Amino acid sequence: MTAPSRPPSVDKLARSLKASGLPHPILVDIAREAIDAGDHESAAARAEQFRRTLLTPVVNATGVLLHTNLGRAPLAHQQAAAAQTVEFDLSTGQRGSRQAAVGKLFARLCGAEKAMVVNNNAAAVLLVVAALAEGRDVPVSRGESVEIGGSFRVPEVIEQSGARLVDVGTTNRTRVADYAKAIARPDVDAAMVLKVHPSNYRVEGFVEETSIADLATLNVPVVADIGSGLVDATCPWLPGAPPAWLAGEPAAVQAIADGADLITFSGDKLLGGPQAGIIAGRADLVEQCLRHPLARALRPGGLVLAALQTTALTYLDKRVATDIAFWRMVATPIAALQTRAESIVDAVRVAHPSARVESTEALPGAGSAPGVTMPSVGVVIDGDLLKPLRQFATPVIARSRDDRTSLDLRSIDPVDDQRVIDALLAAGR
Numbered sequence: 260m261t262a263p264s265r266p267p268s269v270d271k272l273a274r275s276l277k278a279s280g281l282p283h284p285i286l287v288d289i290a291r292e293a294i295d296a297g298d299h300e301s302a303a304a305r306a307e308q309f310r311r312t313l314l315t316p317v318v319n320a321t322g323v324l325l326h327t328n329l330g331r332a333p334l335a336h337q338q339a340a341a342a343q344t345v346e347f348d349l350s351t352g353q354r355g356s357r358q359a360a361v362g363k364l365f366a367r368l369c370g371a372e373k374a375m376v377v378n379n380n381a382a383a384v385l386l387v388v389a390a391l392a393e394g395r396d397v398p399v400s401r402g403e404s405v406e407i408g409g410s411f412r413v414p415e416v417i418e419q420s421g422a423r424l425v426d427v428g429t430t431n432r433t434r435v436a437d438y439a440k441a442i443a444r445p446d447v448d449a450a451m452v453l454k455v456h457p458s459n460y461r462v463e464g465f466v467e468e469t470s471i472a473d474l475a476t477l478n479v480p481v482v483a484d485i486g487s488g489l490v491d492a493t494c495p496w497l498p499g500a501p502p503a504w505l506a507g508e509p510a511a512v513q514a515i516a517d518g519a520d521l522i523t524f525s526g527d528k529l530l531g532g533p534q535a536g537i538i539a540g541r542a543d544l545v546e547q548c549l550r551h552p553l554a555r556a557l558r559p560g561g562l563v564l565a566a567l568q569t570t571a572l573t574y575l576d577k578r579v580a581t582d583i584a585f586w587r588m589v590a591t592p593i594a595a596l597q598t599r600a601e602s603i604v605d606a607v608r609v610a611h612p613s614a615r616v617e618s619t620e621a622l623p624g625a626g627s628a629p630g631v632t633m634p635s636v637g638v639v640i641d642g643d644l645l646k647p648l649r650q651f652a653t654p655v656i657a658r659s660r661d662d663r664t665s666l667d668l669r670s671i672d673p674v675d676d677q678r679v680i681d682a683l684l685a686a687g688r
């Protein structure tokens with residue numbers, strides 16, 4: 260019987276983990292945990308496990324183009340450590356508004372009088388309802404009293420804003436007369452009506468919703484949370500007609516043209532920009548939002564403002580299909596995906612004889628356009644390779660079903676094809 264090896268000192272063990280690249284204080288904590296657990300030999304594995312919890316770039320091979328767990332719209336943004344005119348007016352030399360430029364660009368883009376930005380669309384809805392309806396009533400269709408993604412629930416947002424929700428119509432059918440009746444009730448003090456796009460699910464059959472144009476005939480402001488930030492339903496930035504999978508997705512330009520007094524949408528869904536929330540519409544109502552105390556708490560910093568500005572300029576310059584990663588993925592022809600998939604299969608066949616090219620269906624993701632898919636091409640390999648692919652230096656996130664691993668080319672940036680090959684070869688060993 261050999262005596263158990265004496266544990267090394269915490270400091271010595273921490274220093275032995277230096278190659279992990281983690282900072283010394285973190286390594287000290289990990290070393291102490293390992294020694295306390297009576298298993299100092301686990302320290303290196305614990306360090307590796309910690310390293311893998313850090314935010315890290317991955318290859319999205321899931322075919323879900325806007326993957327909420329992978330940061331939604333992929334975005335390249337770099338800036339120098341330089342001072343910026345975040346709140347500085349170059350013409351007067353005085354303090355300026357951080358909302359001025361980005362607000363003008365998004366107003367122009369949406370065909371609205373004025374716009375402003377906050378940290379995400381949940382914040383946008385919260386601010387609009389607080390600014391327009393605090394202490395008053397907000398009629399919402401029962402079919403649109405929805406929960407979207409991680410705990411954005413319309414009734415709770417309205418409550419948090421200090422307004423009262425008034426249920427209108429039924430789950431499957433709500434007509435403009437239902438709204439009018441609610442607004443006319445003597446016990447209801449309607450400040451606005453809120454129309455919410457039920458982004459992540461679809462009701463089919465005997466259904467009816469009230470259009471923005473019909474809601475605009477009511478005598479209260481119409482606020483539409485259009486969700487995913489499709490700028491224009493005609494997609495002028497794509498060659499040909501808008502893709503079929505976009506049908507039914509509300510768009511900013513059309514919502515404003517139809518008479519919405521304010522719209523709100525996300526920056527990192529179909530817009531293809533950074534996480535942000537955009538509020539656009541009537542100047543007086545946007546002013547009301549800008550003046551509300553919550554606006555200060557919800558304002559984005561210079562990084563997000565710069566990325567939003569770049570995104571808006573890209574739309575106005577008509578460079579969307581090449582310069583916005585999401586739309587570049589959407590616009591890639593099937594033939595190009597097919598060629599790339601064939602090259603990958605050729606390169607990995609030595610390690611994976613079952614590798615083959617198959618037609619797949621990619622999804623827009625992020626709750627946009629539920630239940631619809633766009634044609635795509637994948638590399639399919641027998642067996643479940645998800646774990647080894649995740650363990651690669653640049654992790655590759657794929658999908659598996661029925662003991663087959665599928666990598667969808669539409670969500671993979673072509674510059675990452677070699678990484679996918681390397682990861683597959685490593686996973687085959």
Ligand SMILES: *Cc1c(COP(=O)(O)O)cnc(C)c1O
Pocket residue numbers: 379380381382407408411455456457458484485486487524525526535536625626
């Ligand atoms: C996604 C979505 C939200 C939440 O937007 P975030 O930018 O994720 O905060 C709110 N409303 C609708 C209709 C949405 O689709």
